[in-house]
Amino acid sequence: MRWGQHVRNSTSSLSLSAPDEERNAWLEARVIARYLARIAEQPTATSALHSVLAQLELVLEQNSSDWAASWVEVGILETVQNIFSNERLAGDRSSAAAVIRDQLGPRSLSLWRDLDDFWKNSVDDI
Numbered sequence: 001m002r003w004g005q006h007v008r009n010s011t012s013s014l015s016l017s018a019p020d021e022e023r024n025a026w027l028e029a030r031v032i033a034r035y036l037a038r039i040a041e042q043p044t045a046t047s048a049l050h051s052v053l054a055q056l057e058l059v060l061e062q063n064s065s066d067w068a069a070s071w072v073e074v075g076i077l078e079t080v081q082n083i084f085s086n087e088r089l090a091g092d093r094s095s096a097a098a099v100i101r102d103q104l105g106p107r108s109l110s111l112w113r114d115l116d117d118f119w120k121n122s123v124d125d126i
Contacts, residue, residue: 029075036076037083040099050103057105073111081115081123097123 036052039045056072063069080100087093101112116122 033079060107
């Protein structure tokens with residue numbers, strides 16, 4: 001399932017019935033995170049970045065389930081943080097994760113900060 005299909009298929013409650021569907025959703029979250037990390041440093045991709053981040057916010061607004069919040073927080077945002085921190089430490093990335101954090105909507109930003117609190121540090125310090 002592609003990102004656009006995630007958004008088109010979202011209903012008032014994001015829940016998956018079959019184990020394969022859930023596994024695929026977590027794999028797709030990693031694809032979305034990698035895509036965000038890739039376009040975050042491309043000046044020509046600003047509208048694409050805004051669009052994807054707006055869709056994440058929409059998923060959180062339209063789905064009150066813990067599963068949806070975990071999918072965005074752990075599946076996408078934490079993966080983005082890991083990509084940025086690992087690649088910056090390796091010298092493969094010049095920008096900090098703040099390029100994404102600063103464009104998050106309020107719900108996504110709250111989850112981002114929850115991750116910082118959980119790990120007792122901020123990916124932005126790396």
